[in-house]
Amino acid sequence: MAGLLGELEFREALENAMKGTMARDASFSRAWAAGKLQRHHFVKWVTNHYHYVGPFGDYLGLMYAKTPDTARDAKDFLLQNLYEEELADDRHTDLLIRFAEACGGTRADVMDRRNALPSTLGIQGWLYYISANEHFAVSTAATIVGLESQVPSIYRTQYPVLIDPNGYGFSEWECEFFDLHITSDEVHGERGYQIVLRYADTPELQQRCIEIVKEAANMRFFYTKQLYEYYVKPDLGEWVEEPVLSGASA
Amino acid sequence: MPEVFFETSGRRVSFPEGEEVNLLRLSLRHGCGVPWRCASGNCGTDRLLIVEGREYLSPIRRRERDRLGELAEQGYRLSCQTYTSGDVTVRWDPNQKGLDEESVAGQRLKARWLGGGEDPDSSVVDQHCLLDDPATADKV
Numbered sequence: 001m002a003g004l005l006g007e008l009e010f011r012e013a014l015e016n017a018m019k020g021t022m023a024r025d026a027s028f029s030r031a032w033a034a035g036k037l038q039r040h041h042f043v044k045w046v047t048n049h050y051h052y053v054g055p056f057g058d059y060l061g062l063m064y065a066k067t068p069d070t071a072r073d074a075k076d077f078l079l080q081n082l083y084e085e086e087l088a089d090d091r092h093t094d095l096l097i098r099f100a101e102a103c104g105g106t107r108a109d110v111m112d113r114r115n116a117l118p119s120t121l122g123i124q125g126w127l128y129y130i131s132a133n134e135h136f137a138v139s140t141a142a143t144i145v146g147l148e149s150q151v152p153s154i155y156r157t158q159y160p161v162l163i164d165p166n167g168y169g170f171s172e173w174e175c176e177f178f179d180l181h182i183t184s185d186e187v188h189g190e191r192g193y194q195i196v197l198r199y200a201d202t203p204e205l206q207q208r209c210i211e212i213v214k215e216a217a218n219m220r221f222f223y224t225k226q227l228y229e230y231y232v233k234p235d236l237g238e239w240v241e242e243p244v245l246s247g248a249s250a
Numbered sequence: 251m252p253e254v255f256f257e258t259s260g261r262r263v264s265f266p267e268g269e270e271v272n273l274l275r276l277s278l279r280h281g282c283g284v285p286w287r288c289a290s291g292n293c294g295t296d297r298l299l300i301v302e303g304r305e306y307l308s309p310i311r312r313r314e315r316d317r318l319g320e321l322a323e324q325g326y327r328l329s330c331q332t333y334t335s336g337d338v339t340v341r342w343d344p345n346q347k348g349l350d351e352e353s354v355a356g357q358r359l360k361a362r363w364l365g366g367g368e369d370p371d372s373s374v375v376d377q378h379c380l381l382d383d384p385a386t387a388d389k390v
Binding site for chain 1 (some may be wrong): 272274275278279286287288289290291292311312313330331
């Protein structure tokens with residue numbers, strides 16, 4: 001077991017844990033940024049994304065219950081994040097469904113759990129498990145650092161082609177889900193790092209956080225990759241530029 | 251390397267040439283003291299007066315314009331919504347609070363909670379209620 005890492009060293013280890021399996025590098029993300037996807041692919045993406053992030057309030061609520069009142073700043077962050085997801089303005093899942101409807105999908109189909117891939121239900125179940133059972137620094141590392149902090153890097157490559165009149169030509173209103181998360185998850189991600197850096201205060205907790213960030217990145221990468229395999233590959237064939245998956249055995 | 255000067259706290263943070271950085275994230279990471287509450291452009295607590303370097307900032311977003319109202323014309327930006335790619339100097343009131351009640355976005359939120367309409371932009375309403383004076387038993 002390594003000793004207690006300094007703040008800079010620990011942060012660098014957390015960042016490195018995601019390298020090689022960032023979701024922006026998965027086939028589905030690359031095909032999206034390259035303008036190769038069709039609207040019916042986006043509807044499938046929304047459907048699966050809904051079942052991945054739709055319960056985000058549940059995940060945060062479970063984490064809130066496991067965070068001690070001695071970590072008031074961490075509790076407040078979770079509550080604020082939950083409020084922003086659900087009540088501060090348009091509910092984030094409604095923004096997501098708005099995009100599906102702009103692509104020809106329906107709210108009912110998106111919300112029907114039977115329309116989600118097994119890999120999507122896998123990441124959802126993993127998130128429920130982590131949120132309910134791990135130390136709050138570890139679950140913050142998983143959900144906020146490993147998953148949410150990736151969002152700006154994903155959507156900043158996907159958003160431009162959506163609103164480009166020569167691309168898909170969606171309106172900004174139809175694509176508000178993406179624009180909102182490009183900015184908000186910059187801040188949420190940074191606060192996530194700060195909470196993990198502060199409260200993972202033993203070598204064991206630090207190492208567990210590093211492991212869980214790697215696991216989270218792998219979960220999101222596979223979730224995204226499966227969207228391509230199942231929905232896009234029959235239309236476009238094999239996608240050829242994918243990073244080698246690190247830290248996973250066959 | 252480009253630099254953000256957080257004038258009110260006296261902090262300077264540089265970042266790599268060619269990158270775009272979010273102003274609130276930079277402040278949080280380096281302890282530069284910009285006040286904030288939410289990260290979605292809803293509260294307006296994190297508004298900054300851009301003293302120099304406006305030309306390096308990302309275009310103003312709809313949500314940001316709704317929240318700032320006239321302050322946008324006076325040179326304010328919301329740090330959570332704003333990226334810079336070059337030198338910029340910013341200033342703020344360290345005691346400033348949110349703008350929740352005063353803007354288009356605030357009205358929309360109010361309509362959502364008090365009006366209950368499906369289309370918030372067309373359902374902005376004021377509702378008032380009168381409360382009884384406190385009873386003697388309520389007074390300390």
